[in-house]
Every structure is written in structure tokens, then in C-alpha cells.
Amino acid sequence: MEFFRIRRDIPFMRHALVFNVVSFVTFALAVFFLVTRGLHLSIEFTGGTVLEVEYAQAANLEKVRHTVDQLGFGEVQVQNFGTSRDVMVRLPVRGNIKQTDVAPLVFDKLCHAESGKVVTKQYTSPKGEQVSRQACVAGADAEPMKLSRTEVVGPAVGDELASDGAKALGFVVLGIMIYLAFRFEWKFSVAAIIANLHDVVIILGFFAFFQWEFSLAVLAAVLAVLGYSVNESVVIFDRIREAFRKYRKLTTPQVIDHAITSTMSRTIITHGCTQMMVLSMLFFGGPTLHYFAVALTIGILFGIYSSVFVAAAIAMWLGVKREDLIKMTGNKDHDPNDPNAGAVV
């Protein structure tokens, strides 16, 4: 089996302008949505309280919303989470009540709304572990609802996370640029970073457009994608260098075309494999990993596109020349001890 039976180099660079225009438009749209809609930040960044409640029957969201509204916490979000029985309640930070008291208070009210009462239940789990928890009990032994998760984040913590996230992004960008500049040449390092940051902005643009929740998990996915997509550029740059060395008559666009064409098969297969793993997380990983997997999916898809088409094109616009990469010319065959002799695929 061989998927990629490409007879000749595909003239990608002839269409470089088109690719760059497409990229620029997507990028501009992403920035537009980021500015106009903003990111829907999770409480990890904003501070606040989240409760996840599991009802015995499908939950009545209106009733839950009404009950929580009565507490007067301001803007409250009530939505299903995963299944129709799971409800997530999100509350902002409020000055007049101690933040750690909010979750028990809300649970208590919700429990009353189901005509139940909060009691401390103590029992031994079937595996043999002692459990003591606050349970909402109505009637004899029925539990109309269970508290499956709460999360309380103080506002100061949120600010720190946001600044740490920015620092991490800066660190990755700088680290990769230095590495690539050292390994190849500054034009490549600039090209790779622009291409991959453009991915990051596009992922964020998607999150802004659909108002998906931007959590720490998504941030981790974005940074992981950044490191991963740069691989792609590295592989292509390696090939470009090799082609410059091997084929002395080709022009720069032809060399780039050749490099992209000859790494095509590997690019698609590798990304396909990674994407299969990510899809598996998307389908089987449950709600916690959902947006993590979504961010990775967008990142991988745009990563292929940008590192193949955008990075090389930018390098071309920046005026990459044979001389930039092959400094120790003189002998025709490349020297096996050449420290710049790069990786080849």
C-alpha cells in the first residue's frame, strides 16, 4: 500500500501568494473575533465557583436557574454538562459572602428545591473504604441529586494563572526561535514562529467565535500544538537544506516545492496518527477532555497547513538563499562531518 504516488514536485510555491492571503484572512478573522467576542475564560482564570450536580432524573434547568438566581449572585450560568442529568452551575466572585461558603449554600438551596435535606452520610464503600459526605436526602433513602464536583478559585489565583500562561507562551516561542536560529538560520526561525503563532491565534479565534470555554486544559493543548507543529517546519527545513545542497540548479521555489512534496507522505501519516489519538480522546475522553481534544484537533489541522504552506512561503519572502544554509561550500559532495549537515527524511 502506498498512498502518495506523486510523480513530480507539486508547484506549491507558485500559489504561495494565495496561501498567504488565505492565512492572512483567517488570521484577521480570528483576531477580529478575539477582539469583539473575547475568550470565554474558565473560572480557573476568572475566579469564581463551579458546581456539578448529578440529578437522579433529567434535570430541569429552568428550575435550577430560578433557584440559583434567588440567591442573588449576579450573572449565573446553568447548563447541562455531558448528559441531561448533569448540571453545571457557574457563579462569579462576589464580595459579600466568603467564597468557600458559596458551594455548600447553593447545594443546600438546590437540595431544598428538590424537597430534600442535606445530611452527612457515613458509610463504607463496596470496596472497603470509609466515606463521609454531604448528601441530599429526600424521603426514606432517595437521593434526588448528588454533588459530583465543586471548584472554588479565588480571583488572585486566576490572575496568576493568566500571567503564567503568557509567560509559558513567551518561553516556548523564544526557546523554539533560538533553537531554530541555531540549528538553521534566523529566516527559518522567524518563518516557523510566525506560521505557528498564526495557528495559535486561529485556535483562539475558534474558541472566541464559538464561545467555547477556554480552560487550563486548552492552554496546555495550545502550547503542546505549538511545539508539535514546529516539528513539521523542522522536517521541511531539513529537506530544504538537503535539496539546496544536492540540486545546485534548482531555484529556491523549486527547492521548497521539492522539499514539501518529498515529505508529504510522512506529514500526512504522522498527523493522521496523532489525530486518531486525539479523536479517540474527543469521543471517549468525556467532557473534561472535550475542549482539550477540540483545541488539539484544530491545532493539528492548521498545523499541517501552516507549517507546510505558510512557513516555507514566509521563508521564501524573507529571501532564503542557498548561501544562507550552505556556508562551508567548496567541495561538491556534502561533507559527512559537516556540523550543519542536517537531518534528512
Added chain:
Amino acid sequence: MNRYPWWKYTILGLALLIGLVYTLPNLYGEAPAVQVSSGKATLKLDAGIVPRIEQVLASAGLKPDFVQFEGNSVKARFGSIDEQTKAKDAITKALNPDAADASYIVALNLLSRSPTWLASLHALPMYLGLDLRGGVHFLMQVDMKAALTKKVEAFTGDARTLLRDKNIRHAGVTRDGNNLVVRFRDQAVLNQAQALLTEQLGELQWAATADGADFVLTGVFKPAAAKAVQDAAIKQNITTLHNRVNELGTSEPVIQQQGADRVVVQLPGVQDTARAKDIIGRTATLELRMVNTSAEALEAIRGGGPVPFGSERYLDRDGSPIIVFRQVILTGDSLTDAQPGFDGQNHEPAVHLTVDAKGGRIMRDVSRENVGKRMAILLFEKGKGEVVTAPVIRGELGNRFQISGKMSTAEAADTALLLRAGSLAAAMDIIEERTIGPTLGADNIAKGFASVGYGFAVIALFMCGYYLLFGVFSTLALAFNLLLLVAVLSMIQATLTLPGIAAIALTLGMAIDANVLINERVREELRAGATAQAAISAGYERAFATILDSNITTLIAGLALLAFGSGFVRGFAVVHCLGIITSMFSAVMFSRGLVNLWYGGKKRLKSVSIGQVWRPAGAAAAADEPAADDTPAKA
């Protein structure tokens, strides 16, 4: 050319063996267990209690898998829940004869079911994070400013005492924020005071300024001293928390410092946030009272009469009764420090105590009148008091004094700890709180494993179908990578969380890249007309540099996440970084080892099973110059 020397195979074999051994404990699941921990700050468990528990269990006719002392609790594992329940009852009855005043906490818990021979190799299962097993998580902010203020308060008193003792006339000693300000009427006195204070209160940096008619001496914390105060405060808080959390009977509580001024508390299995908060926030109090040594009191100790009026009966740590007066001389609030050390004269172990200025004055008065009498230090927890120590007053005491005599170094350390354990060095606020229900945890595990499992299966199927035998080798290498990753995580006793599982999945998905690179390169060599053996060799060698490059860029991102991340990000980053490292080893060396084993010995190898190698029709095997558009090029 495709042969490994024996030592490379040995390394691979060893890695495989180690990987298997350390992965194994994770597969056994959990067994019911009983955990015994101390219920009182004054009671410290040691290994000595193990035989006692073994004896109790033997007499109840129960056979535990093992009874062992670990950390600060004793754990006994049982085969069934029935035995576990019986054991709990038996141990509770034997250790806590008085149910109302329980010295020990006996709790039901879960322990890994892995056999003891694995544990003896330090092959232990990974901890499961709260998101996988349920529990509560608190992030607490220590009020460091208050800790410094408290210390400066103490220094204010010290400074006053010092100046008075040397007859240096000052116009007021005050605390201004975290600075100590002493005013003087003239310069000469100030100089005298500055020399004295610099010598005696070296933690502060003293600087003289003029303020109108007054001469002002200001003491500012030296940065190192301030840091020492803060470190001590956070350490004391952590110790105090440890003591309190014991009471919950949690199997693996995590109490760690995070950053300079934060403490993370994780209590796996605990669902009752209210109770956990109650226990964490509880304050124990310390009281100093005089011991009643009157004839009636002695009679009362012997059990011959009632406790005299105005006195109370308490037990000391050995369980013998002591009658103390109700009147409180000092409370723990006055105690600023308690440190183990040595007596300056006879070099016996001692506990050095420091009380604040007000406390020092009271101590001086009380001790002067009561030389030769005993003074008891009581610790009140949950409304019950216990005598920590009841030393005899040897002479007049100031605000620094010591307790010594008939103590071992360990006892001195314990006593000092207890005297400090009463209170938190600085107040703490919960700034982040998370609870995860047990069903949600189990759900998360199932979902995480399902994602890894299905993802792996699809990749394996594709690789085997597309690259045939080389695909099988790649799949085996990927499985080896998973094995090594789990083994390394178990070895460093990492906590597995859902982000960690996500990182395992993603790392596997990315690690296959190395094998794709190799396989594609081998195909390309074959396409270019290389012989089978040469193609394998060149394929591996040429792909290596690219693999290294791409892993380094991924690692840069991983390290950034590790350095700046917390929570989800950190859990993800640790596994991600380790996975990149193990994948380098498995994808390159392990898969090469397999290929060498299979093909290396075959001298006249005609073809390799790597799937179809397509050659453009009519193209020369090794086209030298691919022309741009219209001539056939090698792909």
C-alpha cells in the same frame, strides 16, 4: 551491518524487564485495609505499635496480608471486606478502651493489592490524583505579613527589655508596619542603643535618622531574616496541618508547600468538605498553669479524695494524673517560639522557649514566687486537655527560658513540636477549593483509559496495515514506550491525573512520528535502489537527526509548561516531557533492536516487509536532478 552488539540487547532486555516489574503493581487493583493513626497531637506513633496490632489481630483470629508502619500510620491489609470490618472493631476495642477519649484513629481504607515482593523492590503503583479517585483539594494562602508582624511584635518587647536592662533611656518603642521604631532624645544614647540592638537583635537592620527634635532608630527586617521567619511559619503550619489531617484517617494525604507562601492540601477519598475544613481550621490552645502539690492534691492523685477546689485533674503523656490549678498563667498566644536544642551548661537536650514581652513579665513574677515548684504546660485539643510537660522551676525566668533534664534529643524535638503545634504560625485562607465525587473519579479513569486504548488500537491497526512487518515493529516499540512511561511514572511515584492520561495518549500519538519517519526513509532508500540491508541501516541513521530535532522542539514546549504550569497543565507537562524522552529510546533503539533481530542475521536479504514501495514508472532508480514541473521526479 544491521546487528547490535550483545550489550545493546542486554540494555534493551533490562529496560524491558524493569519496565515490566515497575508497571506490574499498577495492575493489581486495591484491597481493603485498616489504617491506624494518632488521634492526638501528644501521641506519636512509631514502629513499636506494629507487634501490638499484630497481636490484637491474631487473638481475634484474623490474618492480615501484612501490618506495616509507614509515614505516621500503621496499615494492615486484608483479603476481604468482612475481615477488614472485624479487624477494625478488634483494633478499636483494643487501642481505644475509652470510646469518648480516643487516642487512636482507626479507619477503613484501600491499599494496593500488589504482592509484598514487588513492594520490597520499591515497585509501587502510581498514586491516583483526586480527579481519578475523588477527594478534596485546598490551596491555602499563608498570611506572611501577619507572621512578620507577629515576629516584630515580639521584637518590640525584646527591645524594650534590652534597653531597660542596660538602663538606656528611650522615648518610646513602637511597631510601624513591619518596622521597629525606637525614639531617643539625644544622639549619644542612640549610638549606645544602636550598638546594643545590632548585637542582640541581629535579624533587623538598624538605621538612625533624625525626626525633628527626636533621634529615631529604625529596625527593618534583613531579607534573609524575613525569609527565615516566613519559612519557619510555613513549615510550622504544614506540621500543624499534618497533625490535624491525621484525624481524617486518609490513606495518602498530600500537604505540600507551593511557592513561597502557599500550602496545598489534598485529601484523597475525603468527600466531606465541611468536616475537612473544620479540622484544618481548628485551633488547639496551649496553657501554662501551676501544679497543685498540696496534700489534698496528692491525696486526689492517689484516688483517696476529691480534686481540691480551684484545681483540675489532667493526665500527662504517660497517662499518670497531675492536679493543676485552674488559673491560667499564660496561653499559647504569648509563646512565640519553641525550639529543641541543648542546655548551655551540661549539654543535655533541652527545649528553648520564647514568650513575648508581656508573657516574659508574667513569667518573671510567677517564677520568682514559685522557685522549686512545678509548672505544667497543657495542650487543649477538641476541648480536652493533656499535660505536655510539667517541669520544676529552677529560678527566675525571663522571656527566654528552657525546659531540660531527663530528655532524649528526640523527646526534646517532639516536645518543641508539640508546643508549636498548638497554633498556626500565621493565619491561612483557602484560595482554591476543589471536590471531586468518587463516581466522577471512576468515570474519569474509565474514560481516560478508553481514549488511550482505542487510540492505540487504531494507530496499531493502521501501522501494521500500511507498513506490514515494520508496522508491527513500530507498534511493539510504541507499546514498549507506554510500558516504559508507566514504569518511570511509578518509579518516581508520580500522581496520575486525567491530564496525565491525556498526555500519555497525546505522547503516544506524537511518538509514532519517529517510526513513520524511519519507515518512510527506509522506503525511500529502497525506492532509490538501495539493497535491503543498506536501506534499513541508512533509513535509521538518516531519520535520527530529524527525530532528535522534532523531539527537542516538543520538549521545549513541554518544559515551558512544566516551568509555568500548575494544576492541569503541570500534570500534563510532567508526563509529556517524560514521554518524549522514553519515546526517543523506544522508537529508535527498541524498534531497531527488533529489526536487527529479525533481519540482521539474513545475509542475502532480497526484500523487507515494509509495504509496497512504489516507483514512478519509467523513472530511473536514482534520478539525480528532479526537474521542476514537467519531468518525472522522485517522490
